[in-house]
Amino acid sequence: MKILVCGGAGFIGSAFIKNYLENNTSHEIKNLDNLAIGSNLQNLKEIENHSNYQFIKDDIKNQEIIDKLIKDADVTVNFAAESHVDRSISNPRPFIETNVLGTFSILEAIRKYKKQFIHVSTDEIYGDAKGKSSFNENSQINPSNPYAATKAAADHLVGSYHRTYGIKCITTRCTNNFGPNQFPEKLIPKTIIRAIKGLKVPLYGDGQQIRSWIYVYDHVKAIESLISQGNSGQVYNITAYEEITNKSIVEKILKILNKSNSMIEYVPDRPGHDKRYSIDSSKIETEIGWKPSFSFDLALENTVQWYIENQDWWEPLVDETTLHPQPWTLNWK
Ligand SMILES: NC(=O)c1ccc[n+]([C@@H]2O[C@H](COP(=O)([O-])OP(=O)(O)OC[C@H]3O[C@@H](n4cnc5c(N)ncnc54)[C@H](O)[C@@H]3O)[C@@H](O)[C@H]2O)c1
Incomplete structure (x- = not known):
């Protein structure tokens, strides 16, 4: 299988690539990242010369390169995002550009070449959880800050492309991650x-x-399971409770x-x-059999x-x- 990873030089994307190549030795990964804030090629040092891995420095908003890479891949997993809430409060523009317009470029190529898309989203799109309740995948989206609003906009675009154009896609909404290689501002x-x-x-x-938290290696294993077993058009919450x-x-x-x-x-x-923030991830546990370890x-x-x-x-x-x-x-x- 050929996988295009966008934003793979960041915290979660790099953990995904390393974990995926270790478990799927015959699969190929191309990693497109524009090396924005949060990225670090040191995160990928141990696999930089792996024969099944290639790094491309470019922007997900570059429609020409995105078209070329998606045409050649079976699945695209998008981690590329402006990801820090505090920065989104000071200057929301790059968040709108990358998180909304960047996702739009990917969706256009996915629609054109009829490929599979995994959209990596966040539990922040649900907003504040009141009392003791937890959000499930059908809960109302109610983002509170510009970062969450741009991620929510991207989720809606993905859902609309599935309904309107029938694209094959899965949206994941994960809780706060932590682990090695996380950028020092978090x-x-x-x-x-x-x-x-x-x-x-x-x-x-x-x-x-x-907040609820998850070790980054549990998150990337959940995404790996969804590539092979996830149901198209579905949203999956991911948390370790x-x-x-x-x-x-x-x-x-x-x-x-x-x-x-x-x-x-x-x-x-x-x-x-x-x-x-509180989400219920029983859907991925019962449908896919993934559990945090x-x-x-x-x-x-x-x-x-x-x-x-x-x-x-x-x-x-x-x-x-x-x-x-x-x-x-x-x-x-
Ligand atoms: N960190 C968390 O706790 C968490 C939780 C749930 C969901 N997520 C989501 O997971 C994804 C990855 O998060 P992260 O913590 O690894 O973020 P990160 O900031 O560490 O990594 C993001 C990567 O995207 C790249 N990027 C940014 N803009 C780009 C563009 N226009 N073109 C190409 N590459 C670009 C950056 O260079 C960086 O390598 C994001 O979509 C985020 O919303 C994160």
Whole structure:
């Protein structure tokens, strides 16, 4: 099978490529990425010379190159996105361009060449989960920030292309990921790195925001299962059911690092910040048989250990902006 991965130099896309090539030795992967923020070719060092792997530096909005690559692939998996909520609050334009117009370019090629498409989306499109309820795949979409709104727009486009043109597609809506190679500006790596450096660790608002988390290797295995077993036109939520407050996560990280909770610094909350995300992923478990295999605590320990041992990976990426306590106040270009 020939797979086109878009955005494969980022955190989740690179984990997907490495995992997929290991499990499917005769399949071929082409990875198109424009090396925007969040990308790092170091993430793919161990497979850069693999005979079944090729990297192409380009943009998903480049219709000509996207047409050429999709024509030649059996399946396209799109991870390419502007992915940081804080940046979307400061400057939403690149999010609209990549997350909406970029998905549109891919869909046009998928429609033209009648190929299969896996659209990687997020649980953030559902917005705040009230009380104890969890969203399933039929729940109303209600995004709260520009990042989530652009991902929701892309989800609607994918759904409309399936209904109108009959394209073969699957949409995944996964919860918060963590693990090795995550760009330092996200909550877990930022907390680990700031704590290692002896800097105060910022918590937005009261730190009581609840998220559910998944180890990145469980997420990429779910996508791999959906390529071969997923039903076209369907949406699949993906979670490991680990609901936890941001404050608890930060405290767990500080404990693993033998640091005191006095390193925590409460900062004003992010505008539009959702209080709780919660999704139900029983559909992928019953239809496909996928289940998460890592416990949150063990995966968090592995992740902290990875950042301790891979300082040379993250040191060149950190500066005052990537480690900023309130990044949405910065003037992102
Ligand atoms: N990180 C999470 O917790 C999470 C959770 C659920 C869903 N997702 C989704 O998974 C996908 C990957 O997320 P991630 O955390 O790996 O993000 P990331 O920011 O680490 O990686 C995104 C990649 O896309 C590339 N890219 C951006 N714009 C591009 C363009 N116009 N053309 C080509 N490549 C482009 C970047 O260079 C980068 O390599 C995103 O679609 C995101 O919405 C992420």
